[in-house]
Every structure is written in structure tokens, then in C-alpha cells.
Amino acid sequence: MRIKILICCCLNIIGVSGFAQQNDIMPQSAHYEAPSDQLVNEKLDNWQDKKFGMIIHWGLYAVPGIIESWSICSEDWIERDTTVSYEDYKKGYWDISKQFNPTKFNPDQWAKAGKSAGMKYLVFTTKHHDGFAMFDTQQSDFSIAKGPFANNPKADVAKYVFDAFRKEGFMIGAYFSKPDWHSQYYWWQKYATPDRNNNYDIRKYPWRWNKFKDFTFNQIKELMQNYGSVDILWLDGGWVRPLETVNAEVLSWGANIPKWSQDIDMPRIAQMARKAQPGLIMVDRTVHGEYENYQTPEQKVPEKQLAYPWESCMTLGGAWGFVSNDKYKPASEVIHKLVEIVAKGGSLLLGVGPKPDGTLPEEVITKLADIGKWTSANAKAIYSTRTTENYNSGSTWFTQPKNGEKLFAINCLDAKEGLPTAISWKGNVPKKGTDIILISTGQKVKWRNVNGEITLQLPAKMLPSPALAFEFVPQG
Structure with missing residues (x-):
């Protein structure tokens, strides 16, 4: 994707019209x-x-607050003030080093x-x-x-x-x-x-x-x-x-x-x-x-x-x-x-x-x-982890520690909908009788397995969070 930008220049001071974005x-x-x-x-x-x-x-580029470097590149996705020559523009840009x-x-x-x-x-x-x-x-x-x-x-x-x-x-x-x-x-x-x-x-x-x-x-x-x-x-x-x-x-x-x-x-x-x-x-x-x-x-x-x-x-x-x-x-x-x-x-x-x-x-x-x-x-579900074969189910993503003894399930929540009372995923079945722990609080959560769909009942009082991470021992 290339986003056109309009660059203006006068008196060797470079400004920007519009919003400088990635390109x-x-x-x-x-x-x-x-x-x-x-x-x-x-x-x-x-x-x-x-x-x-x-x-x-x-x-x-921080001084005028414009896109990094690219305004001095003569390619057709970049537009400049038509009253300023390209060579003058480049000189004006490089002269920012004096400021x-x-x-x-x-x-x-x-x-x-x-x-x-x-x-x-x-x-x-x-x-x-x-x-x-x-x-x-x-x-x-x-x-x-x-x-x-x-x-x-x-x-x-x-x-x-x-x-x-x-x-x-x-x-x-x-x-x-x-x-x-x-x-x-x-x-x-x-x-x-x-x-x-x-x-x-x-x-x-x-x-x-x-x-x-x-x-x-x-x-x-x-x-x-x-x-x-x-x-x-x-x-x-x-x-x-x-x-x-x-x-x-x-x-x-x-x-x-x-x-x-x-x-x-x-x-x-x-x-x-x-x-x-x-x-x-x-x-x-x-x-x-x-x-x-x-x-x-x-x-x-x-x-x-x-x-x-x-x-x-x-x-x-x-x-x-x-x-x-x-x-x-x-x-x-x-x-x-x-x-x-x-x-x-x-x-x-x-x-x-x-x-x-x-x-x-x-x-x-x-x-x-x-x-x-x-x-x-929720550090343990992110850092020093590696991938697992079944890594996604809807809004839930899975990682595992390097030793592979547990699984981490991270459910990304929609902020507009608030905290749910339960979340579910398919696959990555916990071992029978294992505890599923909400990592951020250390609380055990109730769970059930119905034909491979895992449903977790969330604690009644929870602080808002963009994502909930859980750890458990997977089924062998």
C-alpha cells in the first residue's frame, strides 16, 4: 500500500499538509x-x-513532523507544493540538520x-x-x-x-x-x-x-x-x-x-x-x-x-x-x-x-x-512461549511453554460487549480432572467438555480486561 502525501516548503522550513502516514x-x-x-x-x-x-x-523528519525521509524521494506517490522545485525541496529538507x-x-x-x-x-x-x-x-x-x-x-x-x-x-x-x-x-x-x-x-x-x-x-x-x-x-x-x-x-x-x-x-x-x-x-x-x-x-x-x-x-x-x-x-x-x-x-x-x-x-x-x-x-502466556499445532479457535489463541507440559489459552474480548460470563473454544481439550487457572488472578475456573467444545465459567467479579489468559494441562 502506498499513501499519497502532500509536502509544502517555504523559506527552507518544511511543513506537511494532511497527515503523514506509513508507506x-x-x-x-x-x-x-x-x-x-x-x-x-x-x-x-x-x-x-x-x-x-x-x-x-x-x-x-521529527522537526517538521512529517513522514520519515520519503518526502525527498521523487516517486509518483509523493506530491509536493508545486511552487517549489524538487532540488530546492531537498536542500530545504537537508537544511533541517541546522535546526x-x-x-x-x-x-x-x-x-x-x-x-x-x-x-x-x-x-x-x-x-x-x-x-x-x-x-x-x-x-x-x-x-x-x-x-x-x-x-x-x-x-x-x-x-x-x-x-x-x-x-x-x-x-x-x-x-x-x-x-x-x-x-x-x-x-x-x-x-x-x-x-x-x-x-x-x-x-x-x-x-x-x-x-x-x-x-x-x-x-x-x-x-x-x-x-x-x-x-x-x-x-x-x-x-x-x-x-x-x-x-x-x-x-x-x-x-x-x-x-x-x-x-x-x-x-x-x-x-x-x-x-x-x-x-x-x-x-x-x-x-x-x-x-x-x-x-x-x-x-x-x-x-x-x-x-x-x-x-x-x-x-x-x-x-x-x-x-x-x-x-x-x-x-x-x-x-x-x-x-x-x-x-x-x-x-x-x-x-x-x-x-x-x-x-x-x-x-x-x-x-x-x-x-x-x-x-x-499475563506474562507466562506470552514470553518464552512457542507455538502449538492447534493455535486458534475463534477469538481464542493458544501458546505453550518451551517444555510443552502445559497449554495457554488467551481469549481476546470485544471491549464493546463487556466481560462475558463464559467463554468457549474447540479442540485443545484439557486433561480430565485438571485445573484451569485464570493467569491474571490465579483463580481456578469451572469448565466442562461437551463433544470437544470446552466452556469456561468465569468468576462473578472480574475487572475489565482486553484478553483473558488461562493455563491448563492438555489431554495426552
Whole structure:
């Protein structure tokens, strides 16, 4: 899905008309190749225990409160103020770097809000497609550490973000955009920039592309060597890929694929990165093969249970980054998505965007705390669980602990209908005589089995809840 946005620009200050929303939803590859590195598999297993993560988009786009990076891409789904030339618009966008001064930058607030929600891992945008680095890179002056924020003690933003989330026990992921639209080695000013791809024929200018490969390698090397323990390298921009990986499936996505290979030498990057970070999970999004260690369907949940590692990345509001007056999802909707995703074998990576001053919107903090009330009370049905063959019956979803000795049944309730007096499901029959326990309170509930349909009589006095989770021993 691509949603048109209208961008306006005057006096080098960029505004937005309408509402900035997600776009360019990444397709999900149909192919998965399991890693051969035992350390990677061990870390993947650990990651699969976490189930719930936070992805943070924060960059130049937060200042005007518009869609992240994409407004400077010349594709037909993006509309701009017709009185401003494209080149002037790009210059105006990049000049935001002279204004971006987040003096209230508070990564501890972000990490505590994530922990309150029950989140267990982080993916932070160290650089989006616009090329603006949110870390102190030595490869470019286009970074948060080189502008008005340069003299702030926390100018090396990524360092303090990672430190804050490590302190709260999170696994650490570094989002990194493979394309870099600010780099002369990717978008060369000699030519127009007609779309998201590099804008010159790599076959004619191999030296220039080799410069870009070195630039990319060196920036990732900085992240892998200078920022402490990193668990996930989350690589976005799946159109930057070896030409041989462009198969019929990729072409069916409708992407504009150049005739040359935008190969950045992932084996070299992986060797360097895993030397610095043994067992590193690499997520080369949509580029099927040994460097896509888990898949990342965007803004959607797969229709069926999947047998390999994956996560759904979704926004809490309508946009990945900060926009004014965003409309945030109810906590119940996020909880229902989390339950479905976990039952299907995945994890939920929920997107939030800090304000340009470096703090999270108060409504985001409140929403995350509301989500956390449920995850903390029902943790055993979500975290460190694995799938079960019969994973769904109507509004009830099933998970099991890794040892497989019990089953968890999670019934998602319709908030409009209030709490029912009883719930039912088919299949997953409890063992005769076993107790069924309401996890949030520890209460035993009465149940009966009529021809394979299980009905639970709920306690008379219960607090409202978006979902009820139960544990029981299944029939052998």
C-alpha cells in the first residue's frame, strides 16, 4: 500500500499538509534460509523468547513532523507544493540538520516507557534513507553529533539510547538504512534522482559504487565496534541488493529494479560485524538468504502460523516517526495483535517516534503503560512461549511453554460487549480432572467438555480486561 502525501516548503522550513502516514510497506519473502552459525541460532532462540519489542524512528523528519525521509524521494506517490522545485525541496529538507537541537533528549524515559509496556528488545534507527546519522560517525559530517546538538554531552545519540535500554535489560538492535540519499556515492548530483535507487549506472562508474560500499561498511563497522554489545543488525532498504536475488517474486512486488547490481558485499559486512559481535542476528529485510535471519512483515500479520523466526513491525500511531496529533491505537488493539502474533510464532515490534525535543509524547507513555498492565499480569502466556499445532479457535489463541507440559489459552474480548460470563473454544481439550487457572488472578475456573467444545465459567467479579489468559494441562 502506498499513501499519497502532500509536502509544502517555504523559506527552507518544511511543513506537511494532511497527515503523514506509513508507506512503502515491505513485502514478506516466501523463502527462509536458517542460519548455519550455532551462535546465531542460540541468539535467535533467545530473541524468540522476548516476543515484544520497540522500534524508534527519530531523525530530521521529527522537526517538521512529517513522514520519515520519503518526502525527498521523487516517486509518483509523493506530491509536493508545486511552487517549489524538487532540488530546492531537498536542500530545504537537508537544511533541517541546522535546526535539529533536541535539548530535552531523554533516552531513559524511552527505555522506562518500553519496559512498562512489557517490551524486551529495541531497534533504534541509527540512520534512515535520508542519510542523517543519529550517531557520531566519522564517515560524514551529516549527523546529529555535528550540528547544533554537537556540544551536548549526549550528542552521540545512539550510544545513550543503547545504554539506557541495556540498563533496563533489553536486547539491542541497530536499524541501518542501506541506501543513503545524502551520499554523493549513492545519489550523485551529476544526475537527477528519479526514484529510491542509486542514480547512476554502477557498471559505468564502479569506482563510485566501491566508494559507497566502503562508506557503508565503515559506518556499520563503527556501530559494531564502538557502541557496546549489539544483538541485532536490522538493515532496511531491500532494493539495495545483489541483482541475482531479484527473482520473479521480487519483480511481482512492483519495484523499480535497475539493470545493474546494487550489491554492497553483505558477506564482508557480516564477517566484520560478527567478529565484533559474535552471534549477531542479521536482518537484511526481504533479501532472502543467509543474512535474513528473521523476516519482517510490515504493518500486517501473516495469515497463518509460520515455522521460522519472524516479527510484525507495526506503528502505535499512524506514522513511524513523530507527527502532531497522531491517532494512536487503543491498548486493547495492540494486545490483541500481540496475542495473535505470538500464537502464530512471531514477535511484535511496535513503532513509536520521539518529539523533536527528544522526549516521547505523553499519550505514547500512557498507551505503553496501559499495554503493560496486561502483559505483566499475563506474562507466562506470552514470553518464552512457542507455538502449538492447534493455535486458534475463534477469538481464542493458544501458546505453550518451551517444555510443552502445559497449554495457554488467551481469549481476546470485544471491549464493546463487556466481560462475558463464559467463554468457549474447540479442540485443545484439557486433561480430565485438571485445573484451569485464570493467569491474571490465579483463580481456578469451572469448565466442562461437551463433544470437544470446552466452556469456561468465569468468576462473578472480574475487572475489565482486553484478553483473558488461562493455563491448563492438555489431554495426552
